[in-house]
Amino acid sequence: MLGSPIRDRQAERRSDTRAEILEAAWVIAREKGLAELTLREVGARIGMRAPSLYSYFDSKNAIYDAMFAQAWSGCLAAFDDLEKRLPRTPRAELKKMARAFFDYAVADLARHQLMNQRTISGFVPSTEAYAPAVGVLERVRSHFVRCGVDRADHFDLYIALVGGLIDAQQANDPGGSRWSALLDQAIDMFADHVGLPESRRKST
Amino acid sequence: MLGSPIRDRQAERRSDTRAEILEAAWVIAREKGLAELTLREVGARIGMRAPSLYSYFDSKNAIYDAMFAQAWSGCLAAFDDLEKRLPRTPRAELKKMARAFFDYAVADLARHQLMNQRTISGFVPSTEAYAPAVGVLERVRSHFVRCGVDRADHFDLYIALVGGLIDAQQANDPGGSRWSALLDQAIDMFADHVGLPESRRKST
DNA sequence: TCGGACTGCCTAACATGATTAGATCATCGC
């Protein structure tokens, strides 16, 4: 009995290969666009034929689903990380959170499309894949409550505002900063609207 | 010489068929989704085989392009119509315009996707098809200037705000009114931000 | 009125892509 290394090497290899497939898929998605991803090419990149991928994922959409989960998990992780060093004033908090989300979305077009837009025809994320997205939303919401912004409609308004800025940036000035530069102003506008204190000199 | 009816019957028939194709395409897009549109089915609806459509449109994307043009032309028409009976106060004007655009977008999901989202993989609207969209934007912009809101960043902010509300509505509560109900509040917030007068009782 | 050109549509065929079925080869526990 040499120790008890009950490592399931088989399962490990399997999960490694899954990860490899997803990584290849991300690379292709970034290079050619999310919708241009083909199983043949994913296979080619990792030295496999397309049908072999079906031992690892039930379908192409299952791959998208796993990518969706990864994307939102990454976002959730970024938020958890962020919470450690959030500023103290409510207004600054809102800005920091908005900025974090904005930057995460804008940093990777393919990822953003997958996370926030219905750009893939038949794809609908599974509930499990959706879980981290809900997590992010919950985190933001709880911060809002802590800041005293507890009305549901205000929260919805904030969501729409930040989302609108992101979409406008990606759609009309990808790679630029035309709407990115408006984010702070927008949050100030929102903060004023909901009556948050702290009088940053209004640079309207 | 019986009168001079130089009607080009041939061209008429041709253009009628084009219209018929587009109409069938819209029906399918609304029924099954914009991306689920197939040439075979478009053909079937008008009693043709798929390849025959190529005498009328260069490609499937050309059909999308024509639909894109129709959608924005309709929007432009709605705006021109609207201008006749716009309210007099700046704030009310902004609201009316936002509402018009919001309702137009929300009324037809397929149309909205085509107009405002990159939901079709390889499709990029041609400059000609894009023209009415530019027209709409110009109309809104000129109203802004007339209202005294002339800073470019404020205009961009408005675009992002209205777009964000539309997207949020369609994505998270299609058919409902959760974000629709926020539109007036959002425009009030914006109007306050840019310093527009008229003191509607702040129902924050 | 006749013949050629053009119009409008069709069938056949191709390329690509997801997906399934079945065969093959390696590996691992006994």
Add this chain to the structure above:
DNA sequence: GCGATGATCTAATCATGTTAGGCAGTCCGA
């Protein structure tokens, strides 16, 4: 060593956009 299991392959199916080439009716000029 041997059978089961796992990993991968090839071949085939089906849907879709698109191209090539054919055929019938129509129209226009001689």
